[in-house]
Amino acid sequence: MIEFELSANDRMILDAARKEGVIARKYARYYDEHEHEFPPQELEEAKELPNPLTVAGERTAEDSGTAVLTTLMQNAMTWGDYSVRVRRPRESLGNSALEATGTPEQKQKWGHLILAMAITEPGCGSDPSMVQTTAVRDGDQWLLNGEKIFVTAGCRCDGVVVWATTDKAAGRAGIKSFLIEKGTPGFTITHKEKKLGIRADDTAAMVLEDCRIPRENLLGGEVTAPKGSSGGFRGVMKTFNMTRPNVSARGLGIAEAALDFTRDALKQAGVEIEYGRALHLQSAAAEKFSRLEMLWEAATLSVWRAAWLADQEQENNTEASVCKAKAGMAVREITQGCIEILGPIGASRQHLVEKWFRDCRITDIYEGTGEIQRLIIARALLGYGRKELK
Amino acid sequence: MISFGPTEEQIAARDSMRSFATEVLFTKARECDEAGAVPDAFLAQAWELGLTATQIPESYGGFGAVRSPITNAIVLEELAYGDATLALAATAPALFAYAILDQGSEEQKQAYLPLFCGERYHVASLAVTEPSPGFDSLNPATRAARKGRGFALRGTKCFVPMGDRASHFLVVAQGDDGLDAFIVGRDAPGLKISEPEKNLGLRALTTVTLQLEDVEVSEADRLGGAQRADIRRLLNHTRVAVAAVMTGLSRAVLDYCIPYAKERVAFDEPIARKQSIAFRLADMHIETECSRWLTWKAASQLDHGLDPTKAAHFARTYAAEKSMWIADNGVQVLGGHGYIREHPVEMWFRNARTLGVLEAIACV
DSSP states (O other), X not given: OEEEOOOHHHHHHHHHHHHHHHHHHHTHHHHHHOTTSOOOSBOGGGGTSOOTTTSSOXXXXXXXXXXXXXXXXXXXXXXXXXXXXXXXXXXXXXXXXXXXXXXXXXXXHHXXXXXXXXXXXXXXXXXXXXXXXXXXXXXXXXXXXXEXXXXXXXXXXXXXXXXXXXXXXXXXXXXXXXXXXXXXXXXXXXXXXXXXXXXXXXXXXXXXXXXXXXXXXXXTOSSSSOTXXXXXXXXXXXXXXXXXXXXXXXXXXXXXXXXXXXXXXXXHTTOOOOXXXXXXXXXXXXXXXXXXXXXXXXXXHHHHHHHHHHHTTOOOHHHHHHHHHHHHHHHHHHHHHHHHHHTHHXXXXXXXXXXXXXXXXXXXXXXSOHHHHHHHHHHHHHTOOTTTOX | OEEEOOOHHHHHHHHHHHHHIIIIXXXXXXXXXXXXXXXXXXXXXXXXXXXXXXXXXXXXXXXXXXXXXXXXXXXXXXXXXXXXXXHHHHHTTHHHHHHHHHHOOHHHHHHHGGGGGSSSOOOOEEEOOOSSTTOOTTSOSOEXXXXXXXXXXXEEEEEEETTTTOSEEXXXXXXXXXXXXXXXXXXXXXXXXXXOOXXXXXXXXXXXXXXXXXXXXOGGGBTTGGGOOOHHHHHXXXXXXXXXXXXXXXXXXXXXXXXXXXXXXXXXXXXXXXXXXXXXXXXXXXXXXXXXXXXXXXXXXXXXXXXXXXXXXXXXXXXXXXXXXXXXXXXXXXXXXXXXXXXXXXXXXXXXXXXXXXOTTOOO
């Protein structure tokens, strides 16, 4: 059945997440302007607030699926603030990779740790098959060397999933991912990056210098990739099928905050929005604003679509890229448009709109830029592989 | 619960419409566009699918299926994928029939619904649009003035679909206390029906202009009778329908461009292998998808009896803008061939622009 109304349980969870968002937002400006500090793992107020994850009863057939609900919660959280959380979940992108491709033993050993994921390098971003970090087998160990940047949660994680090549000549087929624990000799976090937005977020740079790890730290074990195939690479790329809807939902949470702020400001200014009225009967501000809302709706529906497919255990590779590409553009347009409507209020650091404009700009960049998403979508539409469409 | 899963019936309806659209509508589209007319044989063939009668209760002669705007949106997208114009012609009877079904008085239902459950194509139409720039359907110039125990209608309506053969028109007019719709018979004194209009797109769909010069109607001819009807609600049904049609059009453009771009070689390789074309196709796909989900959301609100005004506005506005953008880019992908009437893309380009300014020409 096609349905877009949330169940009572869904609402209860989201209301709780929104309540947390309201609290988190109080600290948003502080941590934006104190970039070197980390927001606490848990805010003081956490004790008094119900945990959204436990607030509702058993999930029933009336409720949204887990993947959809996750996007809704991501949305509600970043509506409060991108980086400050009432409670910070003890997981990161590396945990998703472990969940998707790890062996049972690896899940057992690493599952309780916060795992970051290190893909990007100074010379390799959107094309991860260009990874220069090397992993060389030496007896029962792997020897890793290289440099990684833009590692989310890199400072506060317990371990990292690192992408490295075991055979440069093999291209993508040579790329494997490795589990490295913090404190392993030869593995150093060099600094926290200084960024345009999401400043309180932990984005780290790291160096691997003759870093030795046990042989069994190869993610997925040694049987995952038959020789000459790119199975391991694909496995890790699969991780993105759920993280892309989630980061899209995050960006849209920020954009929603900007829309809510702008709606209130317009209301105070006496600007009325009448949906379904002819264009020439609307003020320019009302017309512009309703367009931004429309864009938000369109992007949000595409996120739900990708997540819903995941809940049905259906292939959602293309749809994950569709929502990421759509949300990436939408949040840029929405926050830029809100500032345009708001004028000086929008550009002032007395309010959060300028911060939201900076924060959400990451949406079209990380987890694959908008261009990469279009590449993926186009290949799927055209039935092309990476040889036919680069 | 958020769910994108059509029911089994919806999947079955979609699949059968899909093959009808590809085998019949698509193959006839160009010929009909050139002729500026819909062949009776096509209308008869489409009538057999029971597009309108399906959701009319058995007590009025219909098939008694659940009234479901979302099912209708799915069906309309599929039909319009074959050809938007023929889809509108085939489903035009629903404009009048669904309005009566949803908001008519019991007498109106008994009098009019059986007309749409017979063996032959029967059409009655909806007259909302007026020939003024940026027309606002909530604020028509057509007036319904009190006259005795009834009303006198005065004004001009245009783009009235299938007006050449409609038995009745549902005319939306402004009264002293708000909007109403009135049932006007084709032979009503004071009603002048023009020759078919000549339009940019949807050429095969005959549309007419109605001149109403003090056309007298009774209280019983007012939609809903003494209870009256909610005209916004009626318009919301048409907006969602047009959004579905435009989504189907968008998908048709994309599906035509893909094989073309893979075959057309320039500078030693298919143009599809160039990012400027490939990324354009990706964007066309993204916007087609978004148009569909916005349409579904609004349609599901109609299904649930929620107020879909905002969602319907978004669906129609978005689908209108994006189908125009997609058809425009379709022409560009085909280059010179996009401009030639041998390919359907120029027709879709004209149809998209025409659809984008209309709302009351289809109903879910």
